Amino acid sequence: MADRGKRGQEGDIERSPSRIDSVPEERLIRALMNAFPEAITGFLKVRNGLVRARLDRRDLFKACKFLREELGFEHISMISAVEYDDRFEVVYHVTSYKDKLLLELIIRTPKDDPSVDSVSSIWGGANWQEREAYDLMGIKFNGHPNLERILLPRDYQYHPLRKDFRGD
Amino acid sequence: MAEMWINMGPQHPMTHGLWNLRVKVDGETIVDAQPEIGYLHRGIEKLCEGKSYPQIIPLADRLCYGSSLTWSHLYCMAVEDLMRVEVPERAEYIRVLTIEMQRIVSHLMWLAAYAGDLGLAAGFVYTMRDREVFLDLFQSLTGARITYNFPRIGGVAHDLPPNFERDSLRALSYFEGRLKEYEDMFEGSKIFMMRNVDVGILRKEDAINLGVTGPTLRASGVTYDLRKDVPYSVYEEMDFDVATHKDCDCYARYRVRMDEMWESCKIMRQALQKMPKGKWRIVAPRNAPVGTGLARVEDPRGEGVIYVVGDGSERPYRVKIRSPIFVTVSAAPKMLIGYKLADVVAIMGGLDMCIGETDR
Amino acid sequence: MKDRSGATAGQVIAFRSKDFLKWCDEVLEGVLRRSPVGSGLDYITKDFFNWATRNSLYFLHFGIMCCALEMAVASAPRFDQQRFGIIPRSSPRQCDVLLVNGPVSKKLKPALRRLYDQMPEPKWVIAMGECAISGGPFYKSYSVVPGVDQFIPVDIYIPGCPARPEALIDGFLKLQVQIKENKKGLLTGK
Numbered sequence: 001m002a003d004r005g006k007r008g009q010e011g012d013i014e015r016s017p018s019r020i021d022s023v024p025e026e027r028l029i030r031a032l033m034n035a036f037p038e039a040i041t042g043f044l045k046v047r048n049g050l051v052r053a054r055l056d057r058r059d060l061f062k063a064c065k066f067l068r069e070e071l072g073f074e075h076i077s078m079i080s081a082v083e084y085d086d087r088f089e090v091v092y093h094v095t096s097y098k099d100k101l102l103l104e105l106i107i108r109t110p111k112d113d114p115s116v117d118s119v120s121s122i123w124g125g126a127n128w129q130e131r132e133a134y135d136l137m138g139i140k141f142n143g144h145p146n147l148e149r150i151l152l153p154r155d156y157q158y159h160p161l162r163k164d165f166r167g168d
Numbered sequence: 169m170a171e172m173w174i175n176m177g178p179q180h181p182m183t184h185g186l187w188n189l190r191v192k193v194d195g196e197t198i199v200d201a202q203p204e205i206g207y208l209h210r211g212i213e214k215l216c217e218g219k220s221y222p223q224i225i226p227l228a229d230r231l232c233y234g235s236s237l238t239w240s241h242l243y244c245m246a247v248e249d250l251m252r253v254e255v256p257e258r259a260e261y262i263r264v265l266t267i268e269m270q271r272i273v274s275h276l277m278w279l280a281a282y283a284g285d286l287g288l289a290a291g292f293v294y295t296m297r298d299r300e301v302f303l304d305l306f307q308s309l310t311g312a313r314i315t316y317n318f319p320r321i322g323g324v325a326h327d328l329p330p331n332f333e334r335d336s337l338r339a340l341s342y343f344e345g346r347l348k349e350y351e352d353m354f355e356g357s358k359i360f361m362m363r364n365v366d367v368g369i370l371r372k373e374d375a376i377n378l379g380v381t382g383p384t385l386r387a388s389g390v391t392y393d394l395r396k397d398v399p400y401s402v403y404e405e406m407d408f409d410v411a412t413h414k415d416c417d418c419y420a421r422y423r424v425r426m427d428e429m430w431e432s433c434k435i436m437r438q439a440l441q442k443m444p445k446g447k448w449r450i451v452a453p454r455n456a457p458v459g460t461g462l463a464r465v466e467d468p469r470g471e472g473v474i475y476v477v478g479d480g481s482e483r484p485y486r487v488k489i490r491s492p493i494f495v496t497v498s499a500a501p502k503m504l505i506g507y508k509l510a511d512v513v514a515i516m517g518g519l520d521m522c523i524g525e526t527d528r
Numbered sequence: 529m530k531d532r533s534g535a536t537a538g539q540v541i542a543f544r545s546k547d548f549l550k551w552c553d554e555v556l557e558g559v560l561r562r563s564p565v566g567s568g569l570d571y572i573t574k575d576f577f578n579w580a581t582r583n584s585l586y587f588l589h590f591g592i593m594c595c596a597l598e599m600a601v602a603s604a605p606r607f608d609q610q611r612f613g614i615i616p617r618s619s620p621r622q623c624d625v626l627l628v629n630g631p632v633s634k635k636l637k638p639a640l641r642r643l644y645d646q647m648p649e650p651k652w653v654i655a656m657g658e659c660a661i662s663g664g665p666f667y668k669s670y671s672v673v674p675g676v677d678q679f680i681p682v683d684i685y686i687p688g689c690p691a692r693p694e695a696l697i698d699g700f701l702k703l704q705v706q707i708k709e710n711k712k713g714l715l716t717g718k
Contacts (some may be wrong), residue, residue: 027275039465049398050462064276067492074376074377075376075379075381076379077464077473077490078473078488080475080486080488081488082477082485082486082488083486091475091488093462093473093475093490096392097376097392097397099395100398102398102464104462109328123377123379124377124379124498124499125377125378125379125380125495125499126379127498128494128495128497128498129490129494129495132494134215149206150205150206151205151206151209151338151527151528152206152209152635152671153634153635158210160214160670160671161213161214165214167670167672178636178639179588179589179639180592180618181616181618182676184591184596185591185592185596186636187589187591206633206635207633207635207636208592208593208630208631208633208636208668209633209635209671210631210633210667210669210671210672211666211670211672212666212669214669215666215668215669216671218668221692226665230593230594232595232663233593233594233690234597236594249626257679270687277597280600280604281600292604293604293605296600296601296604296605296606297604297606298605299601300601313598313690314690315592315594315689372623378669382544413669425614481669490678515572524594527633
């Protein structure tokens with residue numbers, strides 16, 4: 001239903017070596033394209049300091065490990081879950097303190113199997129955020145140490161933020 | 169010694185707000201801790217999907233009622249990012265002025281509750297009285313004391329009232345004298361220092377790994393403040409320092425917040441001086457385009473983020489709110505284990521928890 | 529009564545606690561409650577106890593949402609509700625008034641009902657703020673109970689979002705008037 005914004009160029013990054021190291025956003029895009037050539041697609045430099053990319057959900061754990069260990073993205077700001085007509089999207093906002101960059105990773109999952117790998121072993125701050133996405137939207141995180149409801153009562157039956165929830 | 173689980177909350181004088189802390193104690197020493205939240209869940213994110221964009225601003229106020237202007241501003245910034253609306257410059261300066269005043273008010277509320285819990289009842293009484301000075305300024309500006317409904321998409325609701333600059337400068341010079349007195353009062357109190365120094369240590373690596381942001385992160389030695397590092401609004405024009413401290417204990421968190429209050433006074437003076445004349449609001453479009461908007465601010469408690477998804481109509485498709493305290497509370501067990509039961513008050517109070525934003 | 533032979537000095541004749549409680553019950557019930565002695569005592573002390581009750585309303589230290597900030601500020605020097613005898617207490621067993629000052633979510637509902645049941649008689653409930661009266665701005669939400677009077681009887685409603693500290697003090701004063709009008713003896717309950 002919602003489409004990506006059209007600011008900046010869609011995946012059209014110059015590959016001239018003289019510009020690479022000066023602009024942190026382009027350095028990041030370059031590093032990600034080299035490490036995960038098919039998994040990460042659709043790069044977009046939204047504005048200064050914010051880069052958006054799509055990621056295939058099978059490579060999520062490897063890509064996040066690479067981000068944390070090689071590129072120095074130490075902080076996960078937010079994990080959101082959005083439901084569309086034909087898919088779920090899990091959006092990860094990851095921050096780098098020293099480069100002052102924010103990377104927005106968008107992962108699509110099919111409507112009948114909303115599950116992704118858990119990144120709580122990479123970033124401890126993702127633990128409760130994943131529990132909340134499970135609680136309110138019903139996304140399952142494989143490998144999460146304690147995937148239980150956090151905001152609603154333990155025995156609540158529904159996932160309220162889904163579009164087909166009409167009150168209990 | 170037998171170990172047992174103790175329930176602290178949801179009704180407990182220490183917990184300002186509704187949450188439960190289950191601690192496992194061995195004698196007096198804490199062995200394990202499990203915070204439980206969710207007693208104040210109101211489903212704000214779902215409510216937002218049924219309201220139009222301007223109707224959500226009062227709801228955003230009630231997210232964190234301790235510093236409500238920050239959240240309504242954050243929501244307006246996210247929607248302005250979605251609608252690609254440019255805010256006039258006078259509105260930006262008014263926003264910065266009121267956000268910094270809100271930061272002082274929020275820190276004073278924290279200090280009042282913190283001092284009252286630790287036994288310094290004089291601290292509660294004095295800081296509450298000085299908070300009223302700024303609440304009077306807010307009342308003359310917006311008409312309310314806690315939840316203001318002041319920002320609008322495209323600016324602020326109305327201009328500053330007459331004599332606001334004179335009254336603010338008077339309030340600031342009064343307050344800076346009092347702030348010095350508070351520092352002497354708190355740091356001269358031996359009991360306060362004993363209960364705070366070397367209590368609740370959260371090392372730098374743990375703080376970064378667990379996603380802690382805000383004064384708690386800066387008290388662990390990481391110099392990261394969104395106002396300085398990823399400037400939004402007109403913070404680039406303001407000259408101020410980022411308050412950090414290298415001991416990672418409760419005293420460091422207290423010290424960071426006091427320094428932040430000094431810096432806020434500086435920023436307020438600069439904003440009053442540099443404020444241009446002009447429009448304070450432009451009318452934003454009724455329908456949002458299809459797309460997403462993102463905004464991040466430095467809330468008095470940490471990093472707040474709002475992510476808005478628009479679908480072309482006058483109501484948002486999805487609003488996702490990131491609350492700093494939600495993540496900081498999950499780091500609480502790291503800070504609690506190994507200390508005594510009476511330290512829980514100092515450690516959890518030092519995090520400045522506002523449950524409204526945690527539970528949404 | 530049991531004579532404890534072989535007891536330590538000072539402990540010659542003593543009740544067992546179960547027998548003592550039974551004795552208390554019988555004496556109080558018979559002498560005080562059912563006989564004219566009880567009504568006479570009530571007649572003499574009713575006004576005095578009522579004056580004492582309404583001028584020392586202790587409320588429970590229980591803050592839910594924004595109105596709780598105004599509840600805290602009402603104890604601060606500017607509004608100073610403590611001059612009316614209104615003081616917060618930490619334990620529900622020592623309180624007269626339950627001040628509900630925010631929206632009650634479905635997760636909180638059993639806990640709040642238990643707090644209300646733990647308070648001893650006579651007790652009153654004040655619903656402060658729109659969220660406690662009817663759900664407030666969140667009344668359409670899936671997880672908010674629309675009003676605290678769905679499961680707890682309420683005596684005073686204080687409107688406002690948030691209710692100002694002056695409104696809270698006014699609510700307490702109205703409760704004092706209500707207590708004065710419904711005078712009941714402590715012993716016989718009439």
